[in-house]
Amino acid sequence: MAALWKTCHQCLRYGFSNASIYTSITAVNVISKRNFKAHWVAPTLRELQRRKVIEEDRNGGPKIFHRSTFLEWNYDAEIFAFSNRLGEKFNDSSLRAALTHKSYIERETARLSDIGVESNLQFHDNEALAKKGGEIMSKFINGYLRAVFTQVPEELIRAMHDFLTSNATLETVAKHIGLGDLMLCADFPCKTETYVKSFKAVVAALAESSGEERARIFVQDLVVTQLYGQDVNELWNPVDPVGNLTAILKREGKAEPEFRLIRQAGSNSILAVYYVGVYSDKNFISEGAGESLEVAKEMAAREALKKLFHTEDSMRALPFGRQLKNIQSRIAQLENQPNVPLSEWISQKVMSAVH
Amino acid sequence: MSNSHLFLPSGFLRTPLQNGLGRYIPQLQRITLKFCKNHGGSRGVRDFIESDLMEFAKTNPGTVVYLKPRRHRSPCMVAEYLNGEREYLSCHEFSRDEVHKWLSYMCTRSGIPVMRFRKYQHTDYPTVQGVWNPFTHQAPEINVAEFPHGVLSKPIDHGQTATEQLIEIFKKTQIEDPVNKPSN
Numbered sequence: 001m002a003a004l005w006k007t008c009h010q011c012l013r014y015g016f017s018n019a020s021i022y023t024s025i026t027a028v029n030v031i032s033k034r035n036f037k038a039h040w041v042a043p044t045l046r047e048l049q050r051r052k053v054i055e056e057d058r059n060g061g062p063k064i065f066h067r068s069t070f071l072e073w074n075y076d077a078e079i080f081a082f083s084n085r086l087g088e089k090f091n092d093s094s095l096r097a098a099l100t101h102k103s104y105i106e107r108e109t110a111r112l113s114d115i116g117v118e119s120n121l122q123f124h125d126n127e128a129l130a131k132k133g134g135e136i137m138s139k140f141i142n143g144y145l146r147a148v149f150t151q152v153p154e155e156l157i158r159a160m161h162d163f164l165t166s167n168a169t170l171e172t173v174a175k176h177i178g179l180g181d182l183m184l185c186a187d188f189p190c191k192t193e194t195y196v197k198s199f200k201a202v203v204a205a206l207a208e209s210s211g212e213e214r215a216r217i218f219v220q221d222l223v224v225t226q227l228y229g230q231d232v233n234e235l236w237n238p239v240d241p242v243g244n245l246t247a248i249l250k251r252e253g254k255a256e257p258e259f260r261l262i263r264q265a266g267s268n269s270i271l272a273v274y275y276v277g278v279y280s281d282k283n284f285i286s287e288g289a290g291e292s293l294e295v296a297k298e299m300a301a302r303e304a305l306k307k308l309f310h311t312e313d314s315m316r317a318l319p320f321g322r323q324l325k326n327i328q329s330r331i332a333q334l335e336n337q338p339n340v341p342l343s344e345w346i347s348q349k350v351m352s353a354v355h
Numbered sequence: 356m357s358n359s360h361l362f363l364p365s366g367f368l369r370t371p372l373q374n375g376l377g378r379y380i381p382q383l384q385r386i387t388l389k390f391c392k393n394h395g396g397s398r399g400v401r402d403f404i405e406s407d408l409m410e411f412a413k414t415n416p417g418t419v420v421y422l423k424p425r426r427h428r429s430p431c432m433v434a435e436y437l438n439g440e441r442e443y444l445s446c447h448e449f450s451r452d453e454v455h456k457w458l459s460y461m462c463t464r465s466g467i468p469v470m471r472f473r474k475y476q477h478t479d480y481p482t483v484q485g486v487w488n489p490f491t492h493q494a495p496e497i498n499v500a501e502f503p504h505g506v507l508s509k510p511i512d513h514g515q516t517a518t519e520q521l522i523e524i525f526k527k528t529q530i531e532d533p534v535n536k537p538s539n
Binding site: 030031033071072073074078080082085086172173175176177180222224228229261263275313314320321 | 372373376378380381385387416418419421438441442443444445457469479480483485493495498
């Protein structure tokens with residue numbers, strides 16, 4: 001009887017999970033061993049699972065508990081582990097302030113005043129830190145992008161920056177460094193904005209504690225790496241590639257781009273393919289393929305712009321970690337110098353900026 | 356030679372949050388060791404806690420270690436990872452070394468479930484020169500060629516091989532020799 005109760009209790013605690021993280025105390029992967037269970041164990045567990053599923057459907061999802069409601073929880077130890085996991089040193093007060101939200105402070109003061117206790121809570125919230133963190137994070141990201149993508153117009157830099165500082169990206173990063181359990185907030189499960197705010201505040205706390213250099217490396221290691229594997233040309237494309245290419249070549253004093261059909265196959269079928277090449281003064285620039293002549297022409301112009309901006313599929317891999325040691329000063333320098341915008345882009349201008 | 360008999364899910368190599376690209380973040384968030392203070396099945400865990408646990412905690416400062424002494428319960432360890440996954444392992448009647456071994460195994464995991472790897476390598480940029488298509492390396496002359504063509508319809512002429520070139524050079528020297536012979 002005791003064995004059954006123990007098994008059932010364990011199975012109730014360690015149930016079956018959904019796909020998302022932080023939903024409930026579930027998602028247990030067992031390193032399995034041979035077990036001999038009595039004949040009634042499996043049917044009993046099956047019935048309990050059936051009832052649990054019905055109950056959860058009625059309540060609209062499994063019950064979720066914050067990790068801090070568990071008996072084995074030590075907030076000080078968790079904070080210590082958090083800073084060591086990232087390899088950074090934080091001021092204790094800065095980090096705790098960065099993880100405390102205004103909603104939590106309000107809830108606690110309301111609760112204490114309901115009981116009747118005078119609240120002399122020394123909590124600092126993370127509003128100011130989050131704002132500052134957002135600004136310095138943008139600065140660091142822009143510096144990195146401009147130092148690595150030297151030939152690229154400012155519009156693409158902005159698109160990449162917006163992708164990296166988007167709520168989705170920052171929420172993923174925040175969740176995967178363990179902020180979910182550490183944040184003190186009134187909402188549970190925590191909203192996206194809460195995660196994003198906490199992360200920005202942590203960046204600001206790090207800048208306060210260890211200096212801007214360390215914070216820059218932190219943002220590079222954790223946020224900018226999310227750009228790896230992304231095709232930057234999917235983030236932004238000029239609206240009129242043919243017009244832009246013509247304008248750029250004109251500015252550089254080269255001949256107008258000439259589009260010629262290079263290859264074609266299956267022109268009367270659904271799977272037609274046309275290869276169009278761009279030539280300037282009989283010099284081959286690039287080629288593009290498409291299902292019709294217009295599409296192929298646009299693709300060819302896009303490829304030509306990619307070649308000029310050095311963002312082709314075969315471009316150099318993004319540098320991270322130790323590879324950035326030599327260009328950190330350059331990154332810091334370019335944080336406040338935007339790249340050339342598309343309307344003024346010209347090879348000579350960006351050539352002079354290359355380090 | 357198939358894998359359909361395995362109940363193991365399969366997948367490709369991946370790592371959470373591009374771990375290792377910028378810096379390496381140990382993925383083990385916390386580990387809970389549950390054991391009994393009396394029962395013999397927990398002896399290995401108790402010995403481990405008394406001797407090796409402090410060293411483990413010092414070498415892994417990014418992992419929180421929780422100890423749960425619970426009477427009349429068999430020992431187990433539950434590892435929680437940064438991506439929210441948990442791993443449960445029963446440590447009943449483990450020796451001290453076994454506990455140490457499995458604990459260091461937990462440290463090496465990310466929370467991604469054990470799976471059969473379909474490939475042992477992964478890349479986000481599978482091609483640099485571009486994927487082959489039927490137009491790659493084709494002579495541009497085919498665009499305006501009328502087939503059958505004098506050159507393009509014939510087998511590709513790769514030119515003389517090195518052996519054939521040597522034979523030609525030798526033949527050339529053979530023809531010159533009879534001229535020099537009278538001087539001999």
